[in-house]
Amino acid sequence: MKSFQCRVCGGALFFENSVCVTCGSALGFSREEREIVPVDAVGRYVDAEGLIWHVCRNLNLSGCTWLARLEGGQCSSCDLTRVRPADSDLEGLANFVPAERAKRHLLVELDRLGLGGSLGGLAFDLLSSTLQPVVTGHVDGVITIDLAESDAAHREGLREQLAEPYRTLLGHFRHEIGHFFQWKLVTDGTTLERFRELFGDESEDYQDAIDRHYVEGAPADWATAHISTYATMHPFEDFAETWAHMMHIFDTVDTAIAYGLIEEHAFIGMRALVVDEWMPLSTALNVVNRSMGKDDLYPFTIPAPVLDKLEFTASLLPSR
Incomplete structure (x- = not known):
C-alpha cells in the first residue's frame, strides 16, 4: 500500500x-x-x-x-458485489464492512499489478453464515466469502483447528482471486503445459482430492515443494495459494518501499525479488514482531520448487 x-x-x-x-x-x-x-x-x-x-x-x-x-x-468496487447481507441481518452487516474493506485493498493491488482491466466476469457474493452455512470459494468467476471470516475470534478458532500458521480476510480474497485468474489465464498451450509441470494434473477429481486431504492430511514432506499444507490438496489449490503469496510479497514490498524501509529499483524478476528483497525484509519483520511478543508476520519458508511456482504466477502478469 x-x-x-x-x-x-x-x-x-x-x-x-x-x-x-x-x-x-x-x-x-x-x-x-x-x-x-x-x-x-x-x-x-x-x-x-x-x-x-x-x-x-x-x-x-x-x-x-x-x-x-x-x-x-x-463505485466500481461496490459494483462487483453481487450479494450482500440483508438489512435485517445486523451481525452480517457488521461483518460486511471489513470484507468490503479487504476487497477494496485487493482491487487496488490488482490495479497496481496491471490486472484491473482483466476483471470481466468477476463478481463477489459476500454471504452471512448467521442463518445458514457458507462455503468460501470460486466458481466460474463468482467468488463467495463467508462473512464470519471477518470476526477475529471465529477466524482464529478455525486457524487453530486447521493448524494453519496464517489466516486473514485479505488472504482469503487473494487466494480466491488466484482461482479466478487461473480460470481465466491458464487455459491452453504452453501456459497450461508449464502449469502441469509445476502444479500437477488439474484434471484430478477435485472432490476426491478434498476428501483425501481432510482424511489423510498433507504428505510428510509437503514443505519441500509447497508453500502450505492446503496447497497439497489439489493443483488448483496449489496455484491459488502460490498466487496469494505472490500478492502478499508484491504488496508488502511496495509498502516497504513507500515508507522508506527499502529502496525502490526496477523490477528484475520474481526470483530476484524474493531472494534479494523479500527474504531479508520478511526475516526482519518477523524479528520485529517477536520483539513485540507477537507471532511472525510471515510464518512461511520458500523452497526452490515454490520459487519456481512464484515465477510462473508472476509471468502471467502484465509487465511491471
Whole structure:
C-alpha cells in the first residue's frame, strides 16, 4: 500500500480515511488517480479533466470511501458485489464492512499489478453464515466469502483447528482471486503445459482430492515443494495459494518501499525479488514482531520448487 498525503494540508493519510484527522477535510478515493482526494461539502470531486465524481452511496453502509461517477451511485468496487447481507441481518452487516474493506485493498493491488482491466466476469457474493452455512470459494468467476471470516475470534478458532500458521480476510480474497485468474489465464498451450509441470494434473477429481486431504492430511514432506499444507490438496489449490503469496510479497514490498524501509529499483524478476528483497525484509519483520511478543508476520519458508511456482504466477502478469 502506498503512502498517502492530504492535498489540503499535507498530513499523512491511510487508505481508508474518509476525513483528514489533521485538517478535517472530507476525502474520497479516486481509483483513476490512485489517490485520496478532497471532496466538497456535498461529497463532490472535480478531476483535472473537469469530470465530477461523487462519494459512493455505500459510505455509511460499508465504509466505502471510493468515488462514483454518478451522484447517488456506487463505485466500481461496490459494483462487483453481487450479494450482500440483508438489512435485517445486523451481525452480517457488521461483518460486511471489513470484507468490503479487504476487497477494496485487493482491487487496488490488482490495479497496481496491471490486472484491473482483466476483471470481466468477476463478481463477489459476500454471504452471512448467521442463518445458514457458507462455503468460501470460486466458481466460474463468482467468488463467495463467508462473512464470519471477518470476526477475529471465529477466524482464529478455525486457524487453530486447521493448524494453519496464517489466516486473514485479505488472504482469503487473494487466494480466491488466484482461482479466478487461473480460470481465466491458464487455459491452453504452453501456459497450461508449464502449469502441469509445476502444479500437477488439474484434471484430478477435485472432490476426491478434498476428501483425501481432510482424511489423510498433507504428505510428510509437503514443505519441500509447497508453500502450505492446503496447497497439497489439489493443483488448483496449489496455484491459488502460490498466487496469494505472490500478492502478499508484491504488496508488502511496495509498502516497504513507500515508507522508506527499502529502496525502490526496477523490477528484475520474481526470483530476484524474493531472494534479494523479500527474504531479508520478511526475516526482519518477523524479528520485529517477536520483539513485540507477537507471532511472525510471515510464518512461511520458500523452497526452490515454490520459487519456481512464484515465477510462473508472476509471468502471467502484465509487465511491471
